[in-house]
Structure formats: C-alpha cells, structure tokens
Amino acid sequence: MPHFIPYKGNEDPDRHLKYYCNTMILYRNNDVLMCKIFAITLQGEAQDWFHTLLPQSIQSFNELSFVFPKEYSSNRSIERTSDHLFSIVKDPWETICDYVKRFKVEKAKIVGCNKDIAMAAFRNGLPTEHPLFRKLIMGEELTLATSYALAEKHALWDEAKQSNKNESEKKHMEPSLTREYSVLETFTKFTVPIGQILRKLKNEPWFELPPPMKCDLTRLNHTKYCAFHQGLGHTTNDCLKWKQYLEKLTNEGRCHEYLDRSTKRPTQSGVVPITP
Template structure:
C-alpha cells in the first residue's frame, strides 16, 4: 500500500491533503476515519497544530481540511492558470523537444487545464517552422493530439541535428588530414634527409 509523505508544515498543505484523500479513498475509509488517521501523517509543527485544536471547532473532515490549509497557507505554492501558459515561449536556439518538456511540465501545475488555451499557447510559443506549418494546414482536434504531433516533429528535428553534427565532424576530420598532408616538412627533417649517412668504423682485426 502506498504511503503519504509526512507533512511538517513547510510545504504545500493542499498537496498533502490531496495525497492523503487519494490514499484513504483506495482503502474505502469513512469520514470519521479520515479525521482519526490524519494526525499520523503530520510531523513537528503540523502535529502540534493538530493537537492544539479544540474538538468543538471540527465537525467534519472538510472543515478540518480548510483549517489545515488556512493555517499552513504560507507554504502553499502559487498555482498556475491556463492563461499563464501563454508566457512560455520557445527560446532562441532551444530545441522543440526542450520547449515541449518545459511546456508540458507547466501544464501539470494547472489544476483545471483549459485545452483550447493550452493549444493556443503552444502554437504561439513554438518557433519550429515545420510544426507550425503542419498545424496551420491541419489543426489538431485536441491538446493531446497536438502534443503527439509536436513530439513527432521534435524527434525528426533531433534526427536531422544528429545527422548534421555527424557530417560536420567527418568534414572536420577530412580537412585536418588534408592539412596535415599538405603541411611542409620541418627544416630539421629536410636537413637530416640531405646529410650523408655516417659509416660505422671498420672492426679491428684480431
């Protein structure tokens, strides 16, 4: 059975609450069990906060959850909105793959993703001519299909870049060999070549 990482009051309380709810739902836990088991997932400041609550102030897990989020709101990270995706642009010199990785990671932070906004943001943020020409010619039916198509173009771009790099390396090696063959020999090597070879002295007869 998966476990919920203990919460110590320094991270996003909503993330912890959602993970806890999902785990308890798998076990088919009832409302009363949600409240009773919750402190077992808390540590340090968070646990002290829980045991400092007055019983009369909590009548349901929903109410407990709201108080929990309110109390630890300082640790809550800013959630992205669908419109914030419009700010993600492919940088100059950045590959389509790297751009898609950044864009996709950002969509995971959006609670309720508006697919039409996400598609518009991906289209306006991309620089890849081939990909943009493709979606202008035949616009994808949904965001998932747009991403699949974009990944295909990103893979093709990587293959082309890899082939170009290999060709450039081969050209550099060939150029280096030609330069080495055409390079004049050193003065010392020419001098040694023109000097007569010294004969060894005759052996003395015994």
Template sequence: MILYKADDALMCKVFAMTLRGAAQDWFHTLPSTSIGNFKEFALIFTKEYTSYKTVRKHADHLFNLHKKLDESLRDYLRWFKDEKANIIGCNDQVAFLAFKKGLPTEHELYQELAITPSQTLGEVLATAERYALWDDDHIAAKKASKKVDHPKKQASQKSNKFEQKAQDKHRSQPQEGGSKTGAFTEFAIPIHQILAQVKDKPWVRMPLPLRGDPSERDTNKYCAFHGEHSHYTNNYNAWKRHLEEMVREGHCTEFIAKKAIQHIEDRDVAAKEPLQRSLESTPF
C-alpha cells in the first residue's frame, strides 16, 4: 500500500483491474487522459456508483411483513427468511416477535407460538417448516379434489339442464285430469297437508329421489313429496298430477272444495251426454 500511495498511475491501474462486469465496462468508456491522479479517479467512481448503494434495513422492517389471506405458509416463511437475511445483526427475539405478529391470529401456528413463547428463532422456524409441510399437503389435496369434482359438477349441471327442459316442456302441455289451460282440482286445504295425511296409503306412489348435487339446491325450500330440499310441495306439479289421478280413482275426495265438487259433477255429466245420445239413437 505504501508503494501504491507513492505512485498514482500504478494505483489507478491496480484499482481498474479489480473492476468486474458493468463497472469494468464503465471504466472503458472513460475518455483517454480524463483522469489525472488516483484521488480524481476515486471521486469519479464514487460519484458514478453512489446511487447503487444499498440502504440497510433495520430489524423493525420485519414487523411490516404479514401473511396474506391467499398466501401459503411456505411462501410467507420464505419471504420472511429472505428479508431477515438482508438485516445485519438482527436480534433473534425481535425476529421471533415479528414472525408471529405477521401470522393471522386464527392460524394454528400462531396459537402454538403464543402458547410456547420461550423458543429460539431456530426452533420457531423449524416448527413453521413442519406446519408448512402440512399446509402444502392440504393445498395439494384441495387442488386434487377440485379436479375430481369438476367432471361431476359438469355432469350434474347437464342433468339439471335436462330435467329443467323436461319440466318446461311438460308445463307447456295440458295436464291430464285438468283443463286445457293446465288447471288442477281445487282442494279445501293446501296440498302439502293432504300429502301428510295420505302418504302412508298403499295407493300413493312416492317419487324417485331428486337428481343432481344436493349441495347446490335451495335449502330454504322443502318438498315433502320428495323429502328433500329444492322446491315447495305446493308448487310441485308432479304431486298435483298424482292428486288428480287419485281423485279420478275415487281417493282424496274428502279434501276437494265444494265448488270444485260441483265442477267435477258437471264435467262428468257433460262427458256422459254424448254416450247417452249415442245409445238412444242406436236401434235394437
């Protein structure tokens, strides 16, 4: 060093030999004879690279790190370790407190760290690694479950669309036992109450279970005819049509409203009139 200080030209050449990469490229862009001595060289170099200086972070910076809701524990742990590595002389107790503070209070790892606070930072990070492994398995299982459920959900949606089309087509057609406008017999009590009284009778045919995913049905609506959530009993046309069939067979007549009984009698008389006229006009 004594020799270098005594010879500016030699010191400049030796310093230039230590430069690498972009710094070396910068040195070769300097105009010829633009540097007169080593002090001038050091001033130019410092001025050029002052903006490249990295500002050291303080340990308090770690308290700004927080695990995001959609972030895995593995990613948060990796992020925390990277940030801590940039802090020289970071106190382990401060790092432990910052790591715990960055976790959601409802997280299992936070609860364990709160119960056993007297741990070294190494022990804390080792515990976090074990939880991260469990978290990784949980995320992988969840993704695998979505892949399996996706085809089932598509099939269920297709089935529901098919059933909906069939129901829409049926609604557009006149209902057997009713008028051409699709009207049904009027009863004195709601039809779900009729079902409650006759469901155990041998002449009542209960329907097949509903198709589709039960988790996608409206749980606010209940059908006693199916015994499942999806729609209201009083709005289900299949039960209304079955009631019409049972009325024609002579069942459930005690539930028919008085004005509806008169309508049925008038309808039966009108249906018998053509047959009666045909018998009267036939010679024997």
C-alpha cells in the first residue's frame, strides 16, 4: 500500500485529491477501495469530518470527490494567471540575480503560463534606467530564456564592479589608518586600562562624547564595541579618538590620579592633536 501525506483540513482540498488519485493510480478501478483508503489519508479535523458522513451516504468515489472539496472549499488556492507577473517589480536594493530568482519562483506557480506575457512582465519589472532594460526592449525576438541569460551576465558584471569598488575603497583607507596609528606610542601611560577611565569620567558635566562614526556599517567588526563612540568596529582601549581626547583631559589636569608615575609624560611638542 502506498505511503500518504496526511490532509488535516487546512490546505487546498483539490491538491490533496489530485495527489491521492495519482498515488492510487493502480487501484482506480476499485471504487470501494478508493473510498476506504481515502479515509486513511485524513487527520485531525478532516478525519472528524469524514466520520460525520452518514452510513451509505456516499455511493462512489466520484461522489466523495465532489463532497470532500466542497467541504473545504474555503482552503482552495487562488489560481494565478500570467498577468500576475506584472506585479513583480525589482526593488531598488535588490540585485538582478535575486530579482531573476524571485521572478522564476512566481512564474513556476502559474500553470500554463503565457511565455510572451512572462517575457513582457520580466522586462517591465526592471527600472527603465537599468542597462538590462534597454537591452531587452531593443532586442528583437528575445525569448524568456535568453532574457534570463542576459540578466545573469549583468549580475556578474554588477558583482565585478562592486568588488572593484570595495577594493579601491580599501586601498584608499589603508594609508590613512597607517598614518593615524603610527602615533600611538606618544600617548601618556596610565595605571589602569583606558576603558576603565572612560567609565569613571563619562558622567562628569564637562565630558563630551564624540559624534557617531561615519563608515560602512557592513564592514565593521561586530564582535568589538567602543563605549566612547557607542558603536561597533573596535574596542574602547584601542580607540584612537578616545586616546586623543584622554590626552587633552590629562593636559587639563583631570586624569592625574590615573597617571603612571614610573614613566615620563610626552613633552608638549609631542602631544597628539585632537582630530575632528
């Protein structure tokens, strides 16, 4: 006997009926068996409904096939037409690759989808300023398959451009970071970690927190937190801006209790200026 996926009364009854008939294809000529085995495929509320049927009220499987979907007609799936594809539009933050995947998923749900309508809908879902849209609208006798292929090429092109952009930004940032951190050894030494000093001073009326960092949040190290900037990316003890501000406070005489007396403080000419 075949194995059945149970129907619990909360899904499309027509779909379950088709599934049952296909599974029982070898027994379609045995009407009595088809009716009795059908009850095995029901669970929960659907099983309860089956037992409400009066004895001898169902004379054939064809009659059962009429009564069962009628009972659960409210769970029937709405059949979508090809025109539904015109509602699929590429989001501004969505990649071409993701748009193609989403379009394919929706198209697969439409039985007997019209290829010409699907082709037009796929093109119209793109922004008019996108180069792929111009290629599709100017292309002659393009099929949906060739449109997908063009979209995948554009996706690879977009990824290559983004990769080159990220690499260029990285090279641009590295020299400035090297210059900034080359002066770290000139800072005053303290007897406790500077993160602890921040916890002591941040509630003072004269204390000033810096503005939020302006950078690409996706590239920050989310395992590190800076209490001075109140954001991710680096630790408080490694924060250059906090060290610079702490140097200013030290020069103003606000951190003497934390000074390491065993080392010399930097001379005035060696004090690191506060960068904005």
